[in-house]
Amino acid sequence: MNLTTKILIGLALGIIAGLELGAEGVAFAKTWIGPLGTIFMNMIKMVIVPLVFSSLVVGVCNLGDIKKVGRIGMKTVAYYLGTTAFAIIIGLGFGTLFQPGVGMTMPGAGVKVAAKAAPSIMKVIVGIFPTNPLDAMLKANMLQIIVFALFVGVGIVAVEEKGEYLKRTIDGLAEVCYKIVGMIMTVAPIGVFGLITPVVAANGPAVLLPLLKVVLAVYLACIVHAVVVYGAMLKIIGGCDVIKFFKEVSPASLMAFSSCSSAGTLPVTMACAKKLGISKDVYSFVLPLGATINMDGTAAYQGVCALFIAQLYGIDLSAAQYGTIIVTGTLASIGTAGVPGAGFIMLTMILTALGLPLEGSALIAGIDRILDMPRTSVNITGDATVAYLVGKSEAARQEA
Numbered sequence: 263m264n265l266t267t268k269i270l271i272g273l274a275l276g277i278i279a280g281l282e283l284g285a286e287g288v289a290f291a292k293t294w295i296g297p298l299g300t301i302f303m304n305m306i307k308m309v310i311v312p313l314v315f316s317s318l319v320v321g322v323c324n325l326g327d328i329k330k331v332g333r334i335g336m337k338t339v340a341y342y343l344g345t346t347a348f349a350i351i352i353g354l355g356f357g358t359l360f361q362p363g364v365g366m367t368m369p370g371a372g373v374k375v376a377a378k379a380a381p382s383i384m385k386v387i388v389g390i391f392p393t394n395p396l397d398a399m400l401k402a403n404m405l406q407i408i409v410f411a412l413f414v415g416v417g418i419v420a421v422e423e424k425g426e427y428l429k430r431t432i433d434g435l436a437e438v439c440y441k442i443v444g445m446i447m448t449v450a451p452i453g454v455f456g457l458i459t460p461v462v463a464a465n466g467p468a469v470l471l472p473l474l475k476v477v478l479a480v481y482l483a484c485i486v487h488a489v490v491v492y493g494a495m496l497k498i499i500g501g502c503d504v505i506k507f508f509k510e511v512s513p514a515s516l517m518a519f520s521s522c523s524s525a526g527t528l529p530v531t532m533a534c535a536k537k538l539g540i541s542k543d544v545y546s547f548v549l550p551l552g553a554t555i556n557m558d559g560t561a562a563y564q565g566v567c568a569l570f571i572a573q574l575y576g577i578d579l580s581a582a583q584y585g586t587i588i589v590t591g592t593l594a595s596i597g598t599a600g601v602p603g604a605g606f607i608m609l610t611m612i613l614t615a616l617g618l619p620l621e622g623s624a625l626i627a628g629i630d631r632i633l634d635m636p637r638t639s640v641n642i643t644g645d646a647t648v649a650y651l652v653g654k655s656e657a658a659r660q661e662a
Contacts, residue, residue, distance in 0.1 A: 265447060266509075269516045272451030273458055276520075280462025291460040299460075299520075302453025305446045306526045309439050311399050313529055314550045315411045316436035321546035322415025323429050331416070331547075334652055338548050341648040342556045343592055345495075349487050349558040349640075350591045353565020354584060356483040362475035362566070363573030404525060404554045436546075443529035450513075450530075454520040465632050473629050476570050483562040484636040492647045500654045510538050511646045519639040522631065524553040527642050535649050544653040552645030559637030559644075560608065564591045567626055568612050575619055583616050590615045 283291050325331050390405040392398040398406035414432075418425035488508075496502040508515075514531040521527060528549060535545035568587050572579050579587075590612050613620055626633065 265450065266512045266516065268451040269454050269513060269520075272454040273516060273520060276455040276458030277462050279455070280459045281466065283459070283463040284466055285463070288460065288463045291463040295456050296460045298456025299453050299458075300456070302446070302449060302456065303521055303523070303526055306443075306521075306523075306529060307402075309442050309446070309529060310525055311402055311407060312435060313439040313443070313532075314404065314553075315399070315407055316432050316439060317532065317546035318408060318411035318550055319415040319418070319432045320429070320436050321543050322412060323418050323425075323433075324543040325547070328416060328419065330656075331412070334544065334547060334656065335551075337652050337655065338551055338648060339555075341651065342552060342558075342644070345487075345491060345558050345644055345648075346556070346561045347588055347592045348491050349483075349561035350565045350588050352487050352491070353480075353483045353562035354569060354587065355565075356479040356486075356562075357566040357569030357573075360475045360479040360566075361573060362473070362479055363570040363575075402525075404550070408550060408554065439529070440532070443533065447513075447530065447533075450517065454516070457520045461631055465629060473626065476566065476626060477629060477632060479566045479570075480563050480633050481636050483566055484559050484640045487558060487562050488640050488643050492643060495651060496647060500651050502650065502654075507538065507647075507650065508643075510534055511643055514642050514646065515639045518642040519635045522634040522638045524556075524638055524641050524645070527638070528553045531642050531646055535646055538646070538650060540649050540653040541656065544656060545649045548649040548652055549645050552648060553642070556641055556644050556648070557608070557637075559640030561591050562640065563633055563637045564608055564612055567609055567623075568616065568618070570626070571613065571618050571623070572616070577618060579616065586615050587612055 279295070280291065322331055325334070390409050392403070392406035392410055395406070395410040398410065418429050493504045496504050496507055511531075511534050514527050514534045517530045518524065518527040531549055531553070532545060535549060536542070565587060569579070591608060609623055613623065
C-alpha cells in the first residue's frame, strides 16, 4: 500500500471519528487524539530549517552560474505572481456565482475587528535581510533564511575549490534531512488522523451550514484553479501527463490539506518533486521560495471572502474595485510573505482598499480552519507545478 493511500485512510478515519465525537467530544479529541497530530507536525517542523537552508545552498552551488540563479529566480517569481492573479479572478467568479452573502444575516455582524497593520513594501524589503542568520533560524524566519542561504551558495561558487569542503558538508546535511523526512513520513497517516479529528469534531455540519455557500465557493475555486490553471500550464507549457503529475503530488497535497502548513509540507513536496524527475538544482531553489511567497489558494479565498463581505453589507462593487482586489491581492501575496497570519492580513488589506467593513472578517473566523485546508493544498500544488515548469524550461535550454 503506497503512502497516498495510507494518508487517505488516515484522513477518512479522522473525519469519521470527528463526526462521531461531535461537539461533545471536542475536549476528548483535543486532549487525546490531537497530540498525535501535534507530535507529527513538531517532527516535520524540526527538520524544516536545516532542510530549507541546506537544499537552497546546494541548489545554488549546483547551478554554478550566478546568471542562471537570477534567470530561474525571475521565472519562478513571474509564475507565482501570474498564477496568484488568476486565482483571485477565479475566486471572484465563484463569489459572483454563489452570492454567499446575499440575504444572509449573521450573529456577530457587530463584532469589532481591528485591522492588522500590513507591512510597507520598504519594511518588507529591509526585513528580508537578516542581521543575525542564527536568530533567523531560531525564529524560523523563512525569508531571511532563504536570503542567507542564497548568499552562502553564491559565496561558495565564488571561491571555487576553497569552498568545495563546505559544499560537501552542507550537501551531506541536506541528504541527512531527506532521510529523516523519509522516517517521519512512515507515521504520516497517524499524524493526519490526529490533525483532522479535532477539526471535524469542532466544526461539524451544524456549524458549517450557515456559511455553507462560502465553504463551497472557496473549495470549488481552489479545485478549479488547480485543475484548470495548473492543468493547462502543465499540458501546454510543460507537455506533462497531468493526471500522473497530480497523482505524484497527491501525498504533499493531502499533507497540506491536513496540516494547513506550506512550510510543514515542504519536505514532502520535495520528495514528490524528486519522483516527478524535476532536477534537484531546480526544486531545491523553487520550492522553498514557493512555500514562503506563493499563495494561490489563499488568493482564491480572498476573492470569495471579499465578495461575501460586500454582499453581506449590501455594497455593490464597481469594475474598478474588482481590479483593486486583483492588484492588491497579488501584491499582498509577496508583501505579507513570512508574516504570521498572512491570510488575514491580506484580507484586511483588500477590505481596507475597497472601503468595506473590517467587522465582516469576523464572520468567517469561525470556519477559517476549514477554509485554510484547501487553500494550503493548492498553494503547495502550485509550488510543485512551477518547479516542474521551470525545470522543464531549464532542461530545454541546456539541450538547445
